[in-house]
Amino acid sequence: MLTGFGFGLLSVVPVLAIIAVLVIIVAAGYVKAPPDKAYIISGIRKVPRILIGRAGVKIPFFERVDTLYLGQMTVDIKTEQSVPTNDFINVNVDAVAKVRIGTSQEAIQLAAKNFLNKNPQQITTDLQDSLQGNMREIIGTLALKTINTDRDSFSDQVMEKASKDMNKLGIEILSCNIQNVTDEKGLISDLGMDNTSRIKKDAAIAKAQAERDVAIAQAEADKAANDARVLAETEIAQKNNALEIKKAELKKQADTANAEADAAYAIQEQEQQKTIQAATVNAQIAKAEREAELKQKEVVVRQQELAAQIEKQADAEKYRTLQQSEAALIQRQKNAEAAKYEREKEAQARMAEAEAQKYAAEQEAAGIKAKYDAEAAGIEAKGLAEAESIRAKVSPKRKPWRKRRKPIRSTTVPPWPR
Numbered sequence: 001m002l003t004g005f006g007f008g009l010l011s012v013v014p015v016l017a018i019i020a021v022l023v024i025i026v027a028a029g030y031v032k033a034p035p036d037k038a039y040i041i042s043g044i045r046k047v048p049r050i051l052i053g054r055a056g057v058k059i060p061f062f063e064r065v066d067t068l069y070l071g072q073m074t075v076d077i078k079t080e081q082s083v084p085t086n087d088f089i090n091v092n093v094d095a096v097a098k099v100r101i102g103t104s105q106e107a108i109q110l111a112a113k114n115f116l117n118k119n120p121q122q123i124t125t126d127l128q129d130s131l132q133g134n135m136r137e138i139i140g141t142l143a144l145k146t147i148n149t150d151r152d153s154f155s156d157q158v159m160e161k162a163s164k165d166m167n168k169l170g171i172e173i174l175s176c177n178i179q180n181v182t183d184e185k186g187l188i189s190d191l192g193m194d195n196t197s198r199i200k201k202d203a204a205i206a207k208a209q210a211e212r213d214v215a216i217a218q219a220e221a222d223k224a225a226n227d228a229r230v231l232a233e234t235e236i237a238q239k240n241n242a243l244e245i246k247k248a249e250l251k252k253q254a255d256t257a258n259a260e261a262d263a264a265y266a267i268q269e270q271e272q273q274k275t276i277q278a279a280t281v282n283a284q285i286a287k288a289e290r291e292a293e294l295k296q297k298e299v300v301v302r303q304q305e306l307a308a309q310i311e312k313q314a315d316a317e318k319y320r321t322l323q324q325s326e327a328a329l330i331q332r333q334k335n336a337e338a339a340k341y342e343r344e345k346e347a348q349a350r351m352a353e354a355e356a357q358k359y360a361a362e363q364e365a366a367g368i369k370a371k372y373d374a375e376a377a378g379i380e381a382k383g384l385a386e387a388e389s390i391r392a393k394v395s396p397k398r399k400p401w402r403k404r405r406k407p408i409r410s411t412t413v414p415p416w417p418r
Contacts, residue, residue: 029058031065038068038101040112050108066116068108072100072174075124077131082184083139085147091183093139093147095155097131098174099124099166111170127171134162148188151178 033039033051041056042048043063049056058065075097082090101111115123138157139147147154155176163173181188 029060029063031056031058036069036071038070038108038112040066040068040108040116042066048109048112050105066112068101068112068116069118069120069123070101070103071120072098073120073124073127075099075127075131077128077135077176079132079136079139083136085139085144086141087143089144089183089185089187091139091144091147091181093135093178094180095135095158095176095178097159097162097176099127099171100174102167102170102172107167107170107172109170110168114169127166127169130165130169131158131162134158134165137161144183144187147178148181151181154178 031039031041031051032055033053035053037052039051039056040048041051041058041063044059052070077093077095077097079091079093082092084090101107101115115126118126135158138154138161142154142157155178159173159176162176166173
């Protein structure tokens with residue numbers, strides 16, 4: 001029996017197969033159109049799909065992809081044979097037209113029916129005959145002078161005439177330029193000579209008129225300059241007279257003002273002399289008063305200096321005596337402290353010596369005690385040994401004593417000094 005995992009696996013396999021098929025279809029049918037070309041996908045739909053500058057997917061074996069060039073193309077339009085104009089003059093015209101396939105869906109569909117999978121050179125070759133026929137028709141409606149002098153109007157008429165036929169093919173005319181116009185009889189050169197003569201004539205007339213106008217203008221300018229010079233000199237003389245009169249008046253006023261100023265200056269100088277003399281006397285009086293006052297102040301200052309000097313000497317003597325007393329007191333204190341320190345040091349030395357003597361005596365007493373104790377112990381041990389030996393000899397079957405007696409201190413050992 002199949003488990004749940006097996007049923008799930010069986011259900012996933014078809015989905016994976018479908019996904020794989022879709023991936024293969026997408027990979028095999030993926031197309032991406034550049035901006036200057038149209039990819040036309042046809043086969044299943046009634047209206048083909050058009051891709052311009054974007055990507056798409058075609059179904060393999062059921063749809064196909066065709067290309068259509070959308071870039072600008074140059075068509076060389078020439079009349080291979082002479083064409084008569086409206087005034088029955090045979091001419092040859094050389095022109096260049098810039099065309100491209102229209103950008104609308106309708107124009108692309110029309111162009112696809114005529115120029116599918118063709119390169120730009122093939123497309124321009126197909127359009128060349130139609131454009132030449134349109135230009136021949138326009139040449140037959142215009143005069144030679146119009147064609148030669150008004151080429152912009154001529155090219156516009158060719159574009160207007162050809163646009164009707166080009167629109168049926170899905171083609172858009174961008175521009176049409178007339179490059180060269182020639183005729184078999186050389187009438188264009190004659191028209192040029194006629195125009196040259198007329199231009200020279202007009203130029204000579206214009207030059208004579210210009211020279212006349214220049215002479216008239218020069219005479220008028222000279223007259224105007226002379227009148228202006230006379231008027232200017234007159235005005236200058238009048239101005240000079242007025243200036244001299246004004247100078248005289250100003251000089252008179254200046255002299256009067258100078259005289260008044262001199263008189264006022266003399267009066268002012270006298271007043272200033274009086275003021276200076278009075279100020280000088282006052283200054284001398286003030287100087288004498290200040291000198292007397294200064295002398296009095298100098299006397300007071302001298303007295304104050306003497307008093308300050310005497311007081312300063314007394315203070316200095318007092319300070320010296322005080323310093324000497326304090327120094328003597330400090331010296332006595334230092335001597336007393338030194339004597340006290342010496343006494344304390346001597347007492348400490350005596351105490352240390354006494355302690356040392358005491359310690360030496362104690363050590364000596366301890367040595368003597370240890371010696372006597374050792375001798376007593378030796379004597380006691382010897383006596384016990386002798387007594388035990390005697391006891392063993394007297395009663396050999398008697399058990400030795402179980403309890404040791406305390407040793408008897410020898411009376412010969414002197415007591416321990418306290």
